[in-house]
Amino acid sequence: MREARKVNLASERWVKAVIEVLFYGGAVFIALLAGGLVMAAAGVSPLEAYRLIWDGAVGDAGSVKETLVKATPLLFAGLCYTFAYRCGLFNIGAEGQIYIGAMTGTMAALYVPGLPGYAHLPLCIVAGAVGGALWAGIAGALKIFKGASEIINTIMLNYVGIYLVSYMVTGPMKDPSGTLPQSARLPESALLAKLFDSRLHYGFVLAVVLAIILYVVLNRTVWGYEIRSVGFNKQATKVMGIPVNRNLLLVMLVSGAIAGIGGFVEIAGVQNRLFQNFSPGYGYDGIAVALVGGAHPLGNIGSAILFGGLRSGANAMQRMTGTSTSLVYVIQATIIVLVVCNRYWFGGWKRQLIAWLVNRYGSRRLPEELQTAHSASEVKISFNKGEEAR
Amino acid sequence: MNEEVIVSFLASAIRLSVPLLLAALGILFMSRSGILNIGMEGMVLIGALSGVVGAYYFDSAPAGVLLAILVTGLVGLLFGFLVITTGADQVVIGTALNLFGLGLTTVFGRSLLGMGQEAVQVKGIPSVPIPLLSDIPYIGDALFNQNVLAYVSYLLVPAAAFIFYKTNWGLQVRSVGENPLAADTLGVRVHRIRYICCLIGGMLAGVAGCSLSLGILNQFTENMVAGRGFIALSAVIFGKWTPLGTMGASLLFGGADALQLRFQSFGIKIPYQFMLMFPYLLTMVALAWFSGKSKQPAATAASYKSLADRSS
Numbered sequence: 001m002r003e004a005r006k007v008n009l010a011s012e013r014w015v016k017a018v019i020e021v022l023f024y025g026g027a028v029f030i031a032l033l034a035g036g037l038v039m040a041a042a043g044v045s046p047l048e049a050y051r052l053i054w055d056g057a058v059g060d061a062g063s064v065k066e067t068l069v070k071a072t073p074l075l076f077a078g079l080c081y082t083f084a085y086r087c088g089l090f091n092i093g094a095e096g097q098i099y100i101g102a103m104t105g106t107m108a109a110l111y112v113p114g115l116p117g118y119a120h121l122p123l124c125i126v127a128g129a130v131g132g133a134l135w136a137g138i139a140g141a142l143k144i145f146k147g148a149s150e151i152i153n154t155i156m157l158n159y160v161g162i163y164l165v166s167y168m169v170t171g172p173m174k175d176p177s178g179t180l181p182q183s184a185r186l187p188e189s190a191l192l193a194k195l196f197d198s199r200l201h202y203g204f205v206l207a208v209v210l211a212i213i214l215y216v217v218l219n220r221t222v223w224g225y226e227i228r229s230v231g232f233n234k235q236a237t238k239v240m241g242i243p244v245n246r247n248l249l250l251v252m253l254v255s256g257a258i259a260g261i262g263g264f265v266e267i268a269g270v271q272n273r274l275f276q277n278f279s280p281g282y283g284y285d286g287i288a289v290a291l292v293g294g295a296h297p298l299g300n301i302g303s304a305i306l307f308g309g310l311r312s313g314a315n316a317m318q319r320m321t322g323t324s325t326s327l328v329y330v331i332q333a334t335i336i337v338l339v340v341c342n343r344y345w346f347g348g349w350k351r352q353l354i355a356w357l358v359n360r361y362g363s364r365r366l367p368e369e370l371q372t373a374h375s376a377s378e379v380k381i382s383f384n385k386g387e388e389a390r
Numbered sequence: 391m392n393e394e395v396i397v398s399f400l401a402s403a404i405r406l407s408v409p410l411l412l413a414a415l416g417i418l419f420m421s422r423s424g425i426l427n428i429g430m431e432g433m434v435l436i437g438a439l440s441g442v443v444g445a446y447y448f449d450s451a452p453a454g455v456l457l458a459i460l461v462t463g464l465v466g467l468l469f470g471f472l473v474i475t476t477g478a479d480q481v482v483i484g485t486a487l488n489l490f491g492l493g494l495t496t497v498f499g500r501s502l503l504g505m506g507q508e509a510v511q512v513k514g515i516p517s518v519p520i521p522l523l524s525d526i527p528y529i530g531d532a533l534f535n536q537n538v539l540a541y542v543s544y545l546l547v548p549a550a551a552f553i554f555y556k557t558n559w560g561l562q563v564r565s566v567g568e569n570p571l572a573a574d575t576l577g578v579r580v581h582r583i584r585y586i587c588c589l590i591g592g593m594l595a596g597v598a599g600c601s602l603s604l605g606i607l608n609q610f611t612e613n614m615v616a617g618r619g620f621i622a623l624s625a626v627i628f629g630k631w632t633p634l635g636t637m638g639a640s641l642l643f644g645g646a647d648a649l650q651l652r653f654q655s656f657g658i659k660i661p662y663q664f665m666l667m668f669p670y671l672l673t674m675v676a677l678a679w680f681s682g683k684s685k686q687p688a689a690t691a692a693s694y695k696s697l698a699d700r701s702s
Contacts, residue, residue: 156670291482336485
């Protein structure tokens with residue numbers, strides 16, 4: 001009896017998961033169509049452009065690696081947004097935290113000489129994390145001590161961070177031996193090793209490991225439970241005796257640290273120098289990554305690779321046709337809108353579909369259950385199951 | 391400093407304030423009705439491009455302004471549909487709008503107007519000196535030798551103040567921003583008011599974009615708004631969500647921008663990046679300062695389902 005009930009509930013979860021995946025796939029498809037329309041309006045053949053994007057993203061081993069290179073900062077930024085979001089915070093400031101993390105990491109790389117790689121690189125990564133955490137912590141502290149909106153403050157800090165890095169690389173941190181506004185090249189001991197003899201570096205592995213850690217923290221630890229609880233309902237959480245403000249500040253710090261690491265990884269893995277505008281808006285793209293990843297750390301991995309592919313593919317397309325890579329922004333924006341609005345537009349429709357599917361295909365098990373349900377109490381169990389399903 | 395330097399500084403301060411002021415007034419209307427618009431950056435970009443496209447294809451700057459107002463008005467309504475009727479998160483939709491604006495204007499800017507050195511130059515909105523007033527020493531030339539959009543922006547400030555504080559509709563807007571449920575029970579059409587505010591905000595974004603593209607540069611360049619949409623948001627916050635305060639903040643931030651350009655050209659050793667940070671830092675200080683004194687409309691960023699739509 002219990003066995004049958006379990007199976008049926010599992011099948012319902014299964015149906016829900018399939019529907020969700022189909023839905024996200026549909027959203028991506030519609031967004032690609034929208035991008036196609038824009039290309040057609042701009043006088044580029046969408047089919048040709050998408051073929052170039054596809055080839056540029058996954059056409060051969062080299063382009064797959066390039067996709068993963070592009071996915072790395074996106075994954076960090078997505079995780080940064082996801083982690084804060086699960087606690088009910090809007091950290092729109094990944095962009096600024098990426099810049100500051102890159103700056104502090106680069107400082108540790110350039111001004112702490114003479115360390116071997118196994119000590120220097122971790123030190124730099126920690127420095128990047130601390131920089132990002134402090135930057136986000138400003139907004140977090142202003143929120144809990146002053147009640148100031150973290151949304152506005154993280155946006156403001158983005159620009160402050162970008163200008164601060166711009167000042168540092170034209171002034172104090174400028175490479176003394178060059179004329180360009182950029183820092184000196186990072187020493188070998190602070191660089192991330194490359195994978196498979198390509199531009200792909202260990203930063204991608206680090207990002208994936210971080211995603212798994214965050215998944216475990218959020219879903220398998222008491223602290224993660226507290227975080228999600230604060231995200232669901234602050235009042236109720238406070239009543240339960242969980243320190244809301246402390247968690248808000250801690251989550252903001254960790255969220256900033258994630259972006260900060262992402263910033264330094266981009267420097268240590270790809271650019272090798274700090275310079276102005278090294279991030280073409282990865283922080284903002286992170287929001288799209290997080291939303292398409294269902295605000296789930298592991299889902300972020302998939303969506304970061306998707307957007308990384310779009311980006312590296314669009315670079316290839318720009319080289320061939322001259323259509324701007326900014327097209328990717330249109331596709332991203334459309335996906336964001338569809339994913340955010342799906343609950344409102346398709347929520348009822350999806351629930352009906354799930355109910356129908358569960359009835360249609362789950363019902364094959366139901367008669368068996370009913371066959372064994374001789375007593376009224378057992379029939380009642382199956383009634384309860386319906387309750388749970390809702 | 392001689393008189394010429396001061397006058398030219400004041401003139402450029404005003405010129406740089408006008409786009410900020412127009413965009414900030416748009417945000418103010420939306421904000422007072424309880425809608426947080428962090429997508430202003432994208433809206434202004436779309437306005438700037440539509441203005442140049444209109445001016446280029448109809449060969450007249452006013453036509454460009456009208457096209458921009460039309461396009462961004464529609465964008466405002468779309469934003470309204472997503473956050474009011476659909477009830478989606480305003481922060482996320484605002485971010486999407488920024489990405490959308492940046493992507494669309496870059497792609498279409500290149501295909502319609504060309505890029506770089508070959509970018510299309512259009513006839514801008516000419517400066518019209520106002521007789522007598524423009525002869526006032528120092529401020530006369532700065533304030534009253536500007537283009538029509540600047541004069542429009544001066545007039546919009548008292549107009550907005552009048553609407554908000556002296557008209558029934560303005561009271562309704564403010565009440566919707568503070569407590570939509572209470573307003574709704576008194577028969578105020580919450581959704582309609584928010585839609586109208588989104589429309590006004592969108593249209594003003596179009597004018598702001600034109601004042602950048604047709605008023606200053608006479609062409610469209612990629613990402614030409616360069617954070618001014620966010621500075622406009624800062625101006626609203628720093629101006630304590632009032633029209634007059636918003637104007638003061640816009641002038642201050644526009645002045646800082648003009649000063650930073652002067653510093654760069656005179657080779658003064660204060661790094662210009664710190665001048666560029668100034669609006670954002672000041673806004674953070676102001677936001678922390680105001681907190682707890684309830685200057686911000688209470689219902690900011692909260693979606694509202696009207697009583698009529700709720701199933702009983």
